[in-house]
Amino acid sequence: MKKIIYVFIVVAFILFMVNSAFAISAHLRTEEAKESDVKGVFTVILYGARDINDIETVAILDFEGDQYTLEPYVPSFDYKVKKGLSEKAALDEAHKFISYHNAFYRSQLSKIVDDKGNTIGYELRPLYMPFVFGRSDVLEVDYWLKDGKVKVTIKLHPSVERALPERTIVSFLKP
Numbered sequence: 001m002k003k004i005i006y007v008f009i010v011v012a013f014i015l016f017m018v019n020s021a022f023a024i025s026a027h028l029r030t031e032e033a034k035e036s037d038v039k040g041v042f043t044v045i046l047y048g049a050r051d052i053n054d055i056e057t058v059a060i061l062d063f064e065g066d067q068y069t070l071e072p073y074v075p076s077f078d079y080k081v082k083k084g085l086s087e088k089a090a091l092d093e094a095h096k097f098i099s100y101h102n103a104f105y106r107s108q109l110s111k112i113v114d115d116k117g118n119t120i121g122y123e124l125r126p127l128y129m130p131f132v133f134g135r136s137d138v139l140e141v142d143y144w145l146k147d148g149k150v151k152v153t154i155k156l157h158p159s160v161e162r163a164l165p166e167r168t169i170v171s172f173l174k175p
Contacts, residue, residue, distance in 0.1 A: 026115055026144060026145040027142065027143065027144045028112055028113060028114055028115070028120070028143040028144065028145070028150065029112075029113050029143075030110035030111065030112055030113065030123060030141075030143070031110060031111050031113055032109075032110060032111075033109045033110055033111040033119075033122060034109070035091060035109060037111065037119075037122075038061065038087045038090070038091060038109075038122055039087055040063050040064070040087060041063075041064045041065070041084060041085065041086060041087075042061040042062060042063060042064060042085050042086075042087065042090040042121075042122075043061075043062045043064055043070075043081060043082070043083045043084075043085075044059060044060070044061055044062075044081070044082045044083075044085055044090045044093050044094060045059065045060040045061075045062060045070060045072060045079055045080075045081055045152075046059050046079060046080045046081075046082070046093070046094070046097045047059070047060070047072055047074070047078060047079040047152075047154055048078075048079075048154070049097060049098075049100060050078070052100075052101075053101075054101075055101060055103070055126070055128065055133065055138050055156070055160075056138075056139065056154060056155070056156050057097070057098050057100075057101070057125075057126060058098065058123060058124070058125045058126075058139060058141060058154055059093070059094030059095075059097050059098050059123070059124040059125075060072075060112075060121060060122070060123050060124075060152060061090050061091075061094065061121055061122040061123075061124070062120075062121045063120060063121055064083070064084065066120060068114070068120045068121070068149070068150050069149050069150065070112070070120070070121050070143070070149075070150045070152055071149050071150065071151055071152065072151075072152045072153075072154065073151045073152060073153045074154070091124070094124040095107060095124065098124055098125065098126040099126060101126065101128065103128040103129050103132040103133070104126050104127075104128060105126075105127050105128055105129045105130075105136060106127050107124050107125065107126060107127065108124070108125050108126075108127050108137070109122060109123070109124050110122065110123045110125075111123075112143055112150075120150065121150075123141060125137070125139055125141065133160050133163065134159060134160065134163060135157065135159065135160065137157070138156055138157055138160045139154060139155070139156065139157065140153075140154075140155050140156070140157055141153070141154050
């Protein structure tokens with residue numbers, strides 16, 4: 001009887017591990033890009049800039065008509081979407097959106113690359129004067145495939161998060 005229970009537990013554990021392995025999503029990477037690389041028609045996702053002090057801000061350019069749909073992993077009221085923009089209009093809109101903060105220094109353009117090396121979109125993020133927040137790049141942005149869509153998680157770097165006392169109070173009050 002003990003052997004049967006032992007075998008059952010081992011089989012259940014193996015099935016759990018196999019199921020977990022298939023549930024893991026594929027993470028995508030970003031690489032440096034130039035504005036001259038940006039070609040096509042885009043849906044622009046504008047995340048953040050909810051108030052004058054919101055530094056958790058990024059613009060994502062999603063190619064229209066490809067197999068990927070980029071989607072922030074946040075409530076829909078936290079971002080705006082503009083569709084059908086040319087590369088020039090998309091970049092202009094993105095630059096305007098991310099550069100509003102008084103500590104803005106310059107922007108950083110990256111291409112979002114799938115596991116086969118194909119560019120599936122672009123990210124434009126603000127870099128801030130380093131003495132204001134302790135670093136220029138305050139964001140951690142992660143792209144991963146889930147259910148046929150590219151999910152995007154956006155958060156502040158932990159050292160920056162800890163240095164902003166008003167954010168700590170707000171996160172403490174959240175349920």
